[in-house]
Amino acid sequence: MKNQSDTAVDSTNHQVTRKVSxxxxxxxxxxxxxxxxxxKIKDDVVIINEGFWTTTCVTVGCMPxxxxxxxxxxxxxxxxxxxFxxxxxxxxxxxxxxxxVRDERSHFESYLEEQVDSWPDHKKIAGHAHINKQGLIEVNDEVIEAEKIIVATGSSPFIPEGWADKLGDTLLTSDTVFELPDLPKSMAVVGAGAIGLELAQAFNRLGVDVTLFNRVKKVAGLKDPDISNKAIDCLxxxxTMHLGSKINNVGVQTAEGNKGSLAFIDYEDSAGETQQWQGEYVLVATGRRNNIDELGVENLGVVLDEKNRPKDLSKKTGQIGDLNVFIVGDANANIPLLHVASDEGFSAGNMVCDNKDAAYIRPPAVPFSIVFxxxxxxxxxxxxxxxxxxxxxEYVIGRVSFDNQGRSRVMGVNCGLLHIYGCKKTDKILGxxxxxxxxxYIGHILAMxxxxxxxxxxxxxxxxxxPTILExxxxxxxxxxYKMEIPFQSQDTQKDNS
Structure with a gap:
């Protein structure tokens, strides 16, 4: 992306090979x-991609x-x-x-691949894009000048420094774990967020000896102490969970009796005692980071904070200030959820073409997350x-335990707790x-x-x-x-009286 006064040649003498809107x-x-x-609006549009032409959700996330x-x-x-x-x-x-898992994943991928295959070949470029100091996009042997740029480079699993070298082939992430040809015998999962919890429990239920580690005594990032404690109790x-543990070292060592090699984790448990875990694989689920820091967006005038998040980001459109740059989806590290990425991409695709009436820019979505x-x-x-x-x-907390809830007990799934935060002044739900x-399902009803x-x-x-669980x-x-009808009390008092 260049100013009108700029020439069509950058400082490295790379001639612009294509100009696009x-x-x-x-x-x-x-x-x-x-x-x-x-x-739909512009004919001179190009899309550049490195890696698979599907989506994180379909290939390495939600669906597998x-x-x-x-x-x-x-x-x-x-x-x-x-x-029973x-x-x-x-x-x-x-x-x-x-x-x-892979067969059905391929089924879902086929729909996306069919769509991509229908796009004109001259509008698709497979390769690594870099934005040079003149704001031009370098990819393969092309130098592209674009009036407007949409960055949608997604995210990748975060791996603590040095762990990839130390663990070698015993290291797994959510991007690689579904490629396992068979279920392993044992696995450590590091991180008790959504990805870590889901995969740890799933592999455990499939007969894998799983141990879950997390540096804090919480799961799923829960911020309500009572809900967090109940989740820990149920799970x-x-x-097997080691919450509040500190990992000091990881690596691979020879198994007892010289029977091959095993991954190991040296850690301090919540009591401060030094321990070691050994097993076949270490699945690192310590979050994902946006793929933006080496793209060169700073050459477009984009400023990133210490966590590689773009500053001056419009959460409605993805536009960066008044620049002709839009950063959408996981790349902006705003709300890394598929439906948000979909909305942001849809809106940006219209905004860059000044089709603001058709952009259908939704108001900020109600924060809503599910761990399956x-x-x-x-x-x-x-x-x-x-x-x-x-x-x-002035808020109250409505509570219900599912430990003895009728249908939950009938189904043998009676472990749980719900807190609804209500506003006394408005008679509305805050969260x-x-x-x-x-x-x-209950979450969807509350979000609506x-x-x-x-x-x-x-x-x-x-x-x-x-009788339903929704009761x-x-x-x-x-x-x-009921609590809205009584004088406002501190939450500690409410808890004691409920």
């Missing part, structure tokens, strides 16, 4: 949506992980039905489990700390946090209620069918309603 770097969810929308979880749930139900008078032992074919019934472990974990709207930090908010059965500004009364006026939501809403 819009260049899109990255072909994931955001990039593909941006390309489709921009191509849910395929693994589906297999794990089948095995778990077969192995844990004695309380049903006795069985699942015979797990690890190779077939992993084959199905630790089947999963069992029981599921959901957070919607404002977190408890955010609410507590606002002195103007909610939950661990429990059917949390994904917040988005549509529904009152507690309006929600309670809707029917709740009996637990009604119990929590009634608790909110």
């Amino acid at each position: 819009v260049a899109i770097i990255g072909a994931g969810t955001a990039g593909q949506n941006a390309f489709r929308q921009a191509s 992980s849910k395929l693994l979880i589906a297999a794990a749930d089948r095995a778990h139900d077969a192995n844990h039905s004695a309380e 008078g049903i006795h069985a032992t699942a015979q797990i074919d690890g190779k077939r489990v992993m084959e199905r 630790s019934r089947e999963l 472990c069992s029981p599921q974990i959901v957070n919607v709207g404002m977190s408890l700390p955010e609410i507590q930090q606002d002195p103007e908010l 909610a946090s939950m661990v429990g059965p059917d949390a994904e 209620a917040i988005t549509n500004d529904l009152s507690i009364k309006a929600m309670l006026d809707t029917p709740f069918y009996h 637990g939501l009604r119990t929590a809403l009634r608790d909110v309603q």
